[in-house]
Amino acid sequence: MRLVILGGGESGIGTAILGKKKGYEVFVSDFGKIKGNYKEVLIINGIAWEEERHTEDLIFNADVVMKSPGIPDKSPIVKKLLEKGIPVISEIEFAAPFTDATIIGITGSNGKTTTTMLTHHLLKSAGLNVGLGGNIGKSFAWQIADNKYDSYVLELSSFQLDGIMNFKPHIAIITNISPDHLDRYDYKYENYIDAKFRITMNQTEDDFLIYDADDEAINDWFKTHSTKAKLIPFSLIKTFSEGAYIKNNKMEVKINQEEFTMDTEHIALEGKHNMKNAMAATSVAKLMQIRKATIRESLSNFQGVEHRLEKVLKIHNVQYINDSKATNVNATFFALDSMNTPTVWIVGGVDKGNDYNELMSLVREKVKAIICLGVDNKKIIDAFGNVVDMMIEVTNMNDAVKMAQRLSEKGDTVLLSPACASFDLFENYEDRGIQFKQAVKSL
Structure with a gap:
């Protein structure tokens, strides 16, 4: 099987390492320059590569192509591949079948990095053997090649979700949806919304979708679409028998007939939007059966994310x-x-x-x-x-x-x-x- 990778950044190199380990014939092609440290990795692992060009003869003989998220579907090379019927997928789609770890996937226009980091912090503090990847940190594919994690918390951009076919997280979160990256979606907001909801398209009745029930775009989507996943909403203004909400300056999370409460003043993150991020992350922690004391402690000592307020x-x-x-x-x-x-x-x-x-x-x-x-x-x-x-x-x-x-x-x-x-x-x-x-x- 020939695996061609477009883009020699973190996700491209990670996919190359995993592909090589799984017996693929691997070729990396980058239209720009590949960073020196990544080149070294390719050379050490005996992986063929090129930079500052895409040689079509070396690309169009692929069985499968992994495209880095930064390359738009409209780029000429991707268009030609699709015309030839060669599958073009994202790193997440390529890597997921090679792990049986529990996957928590987090997407949204804003808050996804904070929610991803906080969720990882909650699970790690509870002693779980958990990896952090996707749009942040070390490539998901690379971690699967090198490590043996029992679960992964992945931050997923709409671009990564565009390139999935069978990928499904056991727990999915949509933090919110607002117009972003519309230049990549023909300036149609509904195309971008649909891209975000791809996170739940393969989920089954055994999986969970945690979402912002105050978000207009999310609520509109549910009027005309559905998912098989079990829904867990969170809100600043509504209350639920199953879900998370804020009432009388307390965060309340009710999942599987269990209730978790915490005074919002003890949560380290500030601001209304961060209360939503905290509710989403706590919902995951409850689904993963983390102890209440651990959740409280983790929410009160979380440091936040660099470059975010x-x-x-x-x-x-x-x-x-x-x-x-x-x-x-x-x-x-x-x-x-x-x-x-x-x-x-x-x-x-x-x-x-x-x-x-x-x-x-x-x-x-x-x-x-x-x-x-x-x-x-x-x-x-x-x-x-x-x-x-x-x-x-x-x-x-x-x-x-x-x-x-x-x-x-x-x-x-x-x-x-x-x-x-x-x-x-x-x-x-x-x-x-x-x-x-x-x-x-x-x-």
Whole structure:
């Protein structure tokens, strides 16, 4: 069997290692450059590879092709493969049959990284032999090749779910759905929603789907679609006989005739959206029969996720917050919603089809100045130019942070929450967040 891998990043290299171990003839092809450390891994393992091109003769003889999530279905090479009837799948689809571990799959437009990390933290603290992968950390396929975990917590993007046929998690979570990556879905929101719900398409009556019952897009989907999985909703406003909710400042989780309660003030994560992430993760912990005391302790000592509403420093009584991971409007909505002080907001980057109107009332209420950090800021200026007193454009992080310091006064917050992708000025959102933290520390 010939396995061709498009993309020599973390997921591509992990799939190559697993494929080789399982007896496939493996070839890795990357249209860009492959990082030095990944090349070394390929060479050590005797895996054939090429970079800065796709040689069609070496690709079209594949029995199966694994495509990295960053490569769109519209790319010419993928189109040709599909025309030839060669299956193009994601790493998750390729790797899953090689493990009998319990899989917990987490998707959503926002909150999926926090929910994934928190779920992993809950299970690991309980002593479970559990791996963490998917969209974060070490490749799922690589872990299956190297380790023997009893369960995996996987963060799954819509791109990874686009490439599945038979993959099914035992427990699936959809944290929420809001418009994102619409450039990859023909600018049709319903295509993106359907992509997220692929997480449950192969689930059976023995599996579980945990979801946000306050989410409009999710509720609309359920009006015309169904899943065989057992449904476990969570909500800030409704209550359930089976599910999770907040009532009188207590989180209550009822699953399998068992009840778990905890005062929300003892949960380490702050903000309404994080209460939802906590309810989703706790629902998994209850399904995995983790002890109540362990769940309480884990929820109260969880450190949060880097680049997600991360408090950096307080300088002259101004709090600097790094929310670089907010790459869409909905994520920034959560960030602004949790601000309790006048805010200098650093925003901008590569717009993925954003509608800034959703932020209008929060910007009016909380934002005193806007710093646009992007190559093209026209949409942001058009949206908020008349709403805030002060609007400034910059093209690097140092200028953004220095300007924010000038515009802020005691008791304010400086918030980096870009609502956009980072590729115009930065390598990725991590690079953007790290540059922000360095700039703040050198003030």
